[in-house]
Amino acid sequence: DAKTTQPPSMDCAEGRAANLPCNHSTISGNEYVYWYRQIHSQGPQYIIHGLKNNETNEMASLIITEDRKSSTLILPHATLRDTAVYYCIVRVAYYGGSQGNLIFGKGTKLSVKP
Amino acid sequence: EAGVTQFPSHSVIEKGQTVTLRCDPISGHDNLYWYRRVMGKEIKFLLHFVKESKQDESGMPNNRFLAERTGGTYSTLKVQPAELEDSGVYFCASSPHRGNNGYTFGSGTRLTVV
Numbered sequence: 001d002a003k004t005t006q007p008p009s010m011d012c013a014e015g016r017a018a019n020l021p022c023n024h025s026t027i028s029g030n031e032y033v034y035w036y037r038q039i040h041s042q043g044p045q046y047i048i049h050g051l052k053n054n055e056t057n058e059m060a061s062l063i064i065t066e067d068r069k070s071s072t073l074i075l076p077h078a079t080l081r082d083t084a085v086y087y088c089i090v091r092v093a094y095y096g097g098s099q100g101n102l103i104f105g106k107g108t109k110l111s112v113k114p
Numbered sequence: 115e116a117g118v119t120q121f122p123s124h125s126v127i128e129k130g131q132t133v134t135l136r137c138d139p140i141s142g143h144d145n146l147y148w149y150r151r152v153m154g155k156e157i158k159f160l161l162h163f164v165k166e167s168k169q170d171e172s173g174m175p176n177n178r179f180l181a182e183r184t185g186g187t188y189s190t191l192k193v194q195p196a197e198l199e200d201s202g203v204y205f206c207a208s209s210p211h212r213g214n215n216g217y218t219f220g221s222g223t224r225l226t227v228v
Contacts, residue, residue, distance in 0.1 A: 043222050044219045045219065
């Protein structure tokens with residue numbers, strides 16, 4: 001089962017910031033937080049990941065609380081093309097070895113409206 | 115660089131027939147994963163290759179499913195004989211051997227068993 005809890009749906013106005021929350025209260029010290037999204041029927045797309053520090057890339061920012069029990073994905077200026085299902089996933093970090101699999105939950109369906 | 119390529123994009127077969135799905139990962143990616151989403155369910159892990167070896171096949175539903183990755187390059191997933199409940203979208207993903215970066219998913223193969 002997924003180790004994360006997300007709201008089933010959210011709306012956001014085009015051009016505004018979209019803030020997607022995720023609870024992962026049972027996260028372990030060696031687990032990363034990953035975010036993926038699935039636009040319509042395409043394959044999931046990697047967005048960002050982090051361990052304990054906040055992270056930013058060209059797509060989004062990831063804010064992780066100090067106790068690591070929750071996080072927020074921020075899309076700073078949402079567009080209509082950001083309408084998708086967003087998945088928050090925790091996964092054990094691998095050091096020097098192979099990576100493990102991802103456990104997808106139901107995610108948050110984000111609808112960006114004009 | 116070329117992304118993860120899956121073939122075919124769609125397949126419609128009759129119950130009892132055999133279907134083979136193919137995945138070409140990103141060149142140089144040692145990790146290759148198969149996932150699937152059946153109607154109304156979450157995306158589920160099937161198995162994980164590291165090069166040509168099966169690292170984890172705990173998600174394979176039954177012995178009608180056979181995955182191979184000869185030579186550690188492309189992979190095939192064969193369903194024989196196909197059943198109605200096998201209908202869904204099959205995704206392949208790949209990632210480098212080391213590091214904790216996200217996976218790159220293909221666009222998927224939509225399998226319909228009638």
